[in-house]
Structures are given as C-alpha cells and as structure tokens.
Amino acid sequence: MTPREATPHPQVLLMVPTSVGVGLTSASLGLIQALDTIGLKAGFLKPFRQDELNGSGADRSTALVTSTLGLRPPDPMPQADMERLLRHDRQDVLMEQVIDLYDQTIERHASGAPDVIVVEGLAPTTHGTYATALNAQLAHALNARIILVGSGDCDDPQALAEQLDMHAQSFGGLRSSRTLGCILMRMRNLPGAETTAALAPGSPGPLHDEALLAALRRYSPTLATDRFHLIGVVPYNATLTAPRVLDVARALNARFLSEGEAASRRVLSTSLCARSAANALHVFRPGSLIVASGDRDDIVLATALATMNGVPMAGVLLTNGYMPNDNMVEMCRPALKTGMPVLAVDTDSFTTAKDLAAMSNDIPMDDLERAEQVTRFVAGHIDLEWLKENLSRGYPDRLSPSAFRHQLVKLAQAANKRIILPEGSEPRTVEAASICQRRGIARCVLLAKRDEVEEVARNRGIDLPEGLEIIDPDGIRDRYIAPMVERRRGKVNELTAEAQLQDNVVLGTMMLALGEVDGLVSGAVHTTANTVRPAFQLIKTAPGYRQVSSIFFMLLPEQVVVYGDCAVNPDPDAETLAEIAVQSARSAQAFGIEPRVAMISYSTGKSGSGADVEKVRRATQLAREQAPHLLIDGPLQYDAAAIESVGRQKAPDSPVAGRATVFVFPDLNTGNTTYKAVQRSARVVSVGPMLQGLNKPVNDLSRGALVDDIVYTIALTAIQAAQTPTP
16 A cells, blocks of 8 residues: 655644633734744634624634734634534534634645644633533644633732633643643733733743742642743733724614714723713823713713813713704814714613623724734734744644544545445445445445345435446356456366355455456455455455555544554464554555554563564564664553553653554454454444455455444545555
8 A cells, every 4th residue: 555645734723712701812813923923834723603702794713814914714614503513413523524624724825834723712601511522622633732811810820720720621631741831811910011012022021920920830830831831921901902983883783973083093991971071071081982871961062172172082972862952063063073983872871881891802803903903912922932942842643533534535535436335235335335425435336236225225215326336246247257267267167156256245356356446345244254355365465465464443532543453364473463564554654644653562672571572572673674764663562552651651762652653463362352442442433444465455344334434444445446556
C-alpha cells in the first residue's frame, strides 16, 4: 500500500468561555492579531451558531473576523441542525460536519494553509446546557488545545481561580497537556492598568501583575505557571465597551427624532435625569446619553445648551412617548445641527434605564472602528514571547475518530472505485451499499438476484439509488471457470472450479482478480476464513511481501490507533512479525495516522527475558533494518506504549513509548483478545479487519457488523484500491 504524503496539520486552539459575556470574540480577534505579530498565520472557525446570543442575521463572530482581519471563515452550523443531531444521539455525524468546516477553513485561507486555527467554542447558556460537553467533544475531534476565556475582579482572586479550575476539569484539569492556559478579559481593578490607552501588540504593558499571580496560585497552585499560563490579562476599558448611539437605538427599538451622528457618537455613560436641570448639571459631560421624559423641557434645553457650548454629548433619549412641541424643537435646532442625536421610546424612564443596563457589550457586526480598536488592545495584552515559544514546540499529532471517518469518506469519494459485495442480499449490506452509492463513497456491486435485493429494500424501507449495480451470480458463473483453472493450474480442474464458484465470495474474488472490480468486502454472514482463503489463493501477495496480515483501526475517544495483527497470523516468527510492523506502519500513514510503532510484549526494554520476548526484540531489530525511517521500538508493554507518564518512567529514551499509534502484537491470541477487550469494555468502535499485503484489496467484516461499520469498510477498501499499485 502506498503511503500518502504527510502534510503538517495546523495547531488548533479552542477558545472556551467560562460564561456568557466574557468577551469571547474579542479574545479571538486579539489572539489572531497576536499570532500574526509573531509570524504565525492564523485561521478562524466558529463551528456552531448560538441564536440566543447572536440574534437573527449573519453570525456576528464570523462577520467581525472577516471585516476586521480579512479572513474568510465558513459559516457556522445552524443551531437547529446542531440540536437535531444531538437529540438523535448523532454526535458522530455532528463532529464529522465540524471536521468538514475545519477543512473548509484551511481551504479558504488566502495565503496557504494556516499555522494555527483559532476555534470559538460554545458559551454556556440557560438554553444551551450542552455547551460544556460539546466543547469537550470539539477538543477531541479537532485535537485542540484549550484556552479558557474568563473575566472577573482582581480583588477576588479566589472566585477567579475556582472559575478557571472548574471549567478546566472538562478537559483533563489544569495540569493536562491539552489545557494551554487562559485569557482573562475585562479585568476590573487590575493594578497599573491604563483605562484608555490601547497598546500596540508587542509593546510593554500590564500583562501580569505579580500580586495577582501569587494570589491565584494560593487558591490553585497550577494557575499562572507553565502548566497553565496566563496568556493574557486584559483590563476593563470603558472606551472599548462603549456602544454607538445607533446601537442603543437598535437595542431599544427607538425612533430617531434627529439621527445626527448616531453612527459615530459613543455612549460612555448614561444619566437618568429625574431632577431639575439646575440640580443635574454634572451629568452634561462628553459621551453622556441623557435619559429623560419627553415632557421635561428643562432637560432638553440644558442638553442643547451644553452641546452648543462644545460638550460632545452622546445624545438625548426621550421616554414615556412624549414629544417636545414644535417651538421647543425649533429652539434646539442649532444643537441638532452639531450632529447631536435625539431618540424616543414609549417605555417609562425607569424601564428604559433597565433596558440600557441590560444591553450586550458585544461588538456589532458593522462597528469596524470598535472591532479594530478592541483587536489591537487585546493583542497588546497577550504574552507574545510565551505564546511563540510554546507553539513552536508543537503538539502531538492525533487523528481523532471524527477526522478519521470524515477523511475516509473524502478519500473514498475521490477514489471512485467499484467494490464487489458477494453477500448482495444481506439486509445490512444492501443498506450500506445504498448509502455508499448515494454519497459517492464507492460504486457498489451487489452479487445477488434482483428480486431478493428489492424485497430486502422494501422490508427495510430502503430506497435503492440509481446506479446501484445488482448482478445475478447464476448468470455469470460459467465465464469464470476457465480463468480460475488457468489461475490455479494443477490445483483445480473444470469440475472443482465450477463447484467452488458456487460460493459468491469465490466468484467475487475472481472478478477482482481479473480486474473487473477494484475491491471486495465480505464477512457479514461468512467467516473470516471464507473471505480470506479465496484471496490467498487467487489474489496472492503484493510484490515485496511474503505475508498477508490484518489491522484494525481502533477509534479511541481522543485518537485513532492501529492494532495488528488481530485476525490472520496465529504465531508469527520474528521475520513475519517485522513484516507485519512495516505493513501496519505504511497502512497507518496511508490513512493519515503518523506511525509510531510499538512492538508489544509482556516486558519493556531489557527488563524481561524468554523466547517470546526475544522474538519481539529480534522483530524490532529486523523492522528497523527494513524501514530505518520509521519510529519503531520494542519490546514495550502496552501501558508503556500507550500512556505518556508510564512511558516516561519505563522507557524514558524511547521515541515511541507513551505516544504509540501502531501497536503490533506478538501473536494472534494476544492481538485478538486485546482488540475485543478494548472494543467491548471501553465501547470503542473498531473498523476492520483490513487485510494488508495482498495484490488487491479484500476486507473482512465482523458478523455483528453494523451498517455504519460496513460503510466505512467499503470506504477503506476503495481507498486501498486507489493506493495499491497495479501489479
């Protein structure tokens, strides 16, 4: 099997808010700007839309990233579609759609593949109680590192530490390698923080106050260390949270009596005037929005006078549905000519003040000025040196189950291969073939009588897609007798060939051997021996291989790993075991898994002895000689190969221990037992067995295979067919 060219994947940073209103989009904008400052190209992805936060219209985060940073992220998935899949327990499909959006993010990036993709997670809301669980699934699906985005008061470090500690638990805790750190937004009472000046990225500023760091560590020792870094501490800045008068009008559904400069004047403060103008002169200051009943002529006149005296007021908001009379409007005309906005609402002054206080601090999509200011301000408070050093170390490349399934479908669609299914009237096979045909995963051929297939389809409510081939085996068997006799000269004659071809698996294998189809999938009702034996006899091994072996793709919660051999070779010698290791590594690489091969035994390194350990040790040496470019180590115990902490302890110098992606078992007894134990006890999906080492792809199914299992096995087979050189 020809390995695919390995391409580096962008690192993924998942921004997880600790609550609504922490400034998640502002943090994302600032982080992307900071990454650009240190020379890293960044993309942006918001997988899911949250209607209760966004409102109607286009997605706000995506629109702001587009207008402010010039990126072209894909639109997020509608909330209704997301919730429908959650209700039907189809998180697997949901995450595959996220992977598709991730691929689109890379494809849309103007200057080639980005180095980093910043992903905006879900905010926990009363409606979206699934946010925390879904963010954890996003982290696994995208192999993302977590940046928590929080907010708080520097005078209450205990609440801040507990908030971060609690939210980190969903991702393995503060000490997990997945949790990178946090960005604290809109921090109040930050010592030394400037309240108005915006910093340029990279310029010195109040990034980390030592007293704050020490206080946080008292309540959670891991906080603000290299294990969980304070990537940014952004002070509250009233100027950067100030809405335009236009935004106030939209939020309150107000009418403009005079729009003036509503699109540019910002509301720095709101003053509810219930007293006489003489007792409220202190509120007539720059950026102030005066709220008063429409019949308060004194307040209206005082506001107009202050404006004409050069005070740049934000505007006047008249309540209770009262309108100034025409004479009053005429007297205020000079003030209106300066651009002062005047708005009116029907609600009373107290209700209006409450509505103003409840306004969101989020940046409107069309407020480019504020978005650019916020982006620069946040970027100026990011610890660039730490970020550059940490991201340069990289992060272990793990192929998640969602990414693996998505990749299988995409590669299979591109391969466009013809796959024969000898168990053509088996109900699960009929349904799987219909799905594959409809989605373009493969051009499936059902080897069965048409009336039997149509009856199965009727009984299961399957709509047979156009183009799905159904071939009656009785009508074609005779034409394969002579080729089979020729292919197995001296071993079969016409009578025995005719008898063997009564088995549809043998018939399908002959079709594959003659190049009429590209691959074969069987085993839903046949044993492994029934599927594999004809392949050994008629297809033979590929050039350079002496053995045929098998692997399973094990879809663990956080990544996909390869197990081999778990289905074919009962007790391989060292030479065969070495070949299985090389075959398995090449198969892993062909499907996008970076191969780090662990030769499994009951001892690690030189700690054990005996014939079984020596076989694994010898096989490791031979495999390294056959493929010196591969990372191969052994003997390793399973825990030393799979668990980072155990690997560091038992094999500290191993390039594989603790991070293995390909597990090669010493015999079939160990391999088959292990894969079934993991599959059943941990409820892990396994795809396979996939046979490797054959001239052409033949793959076996478990007799308990689900429809999805068959679909993915067909996809595997189609990909193998595309990657297997023609003999």
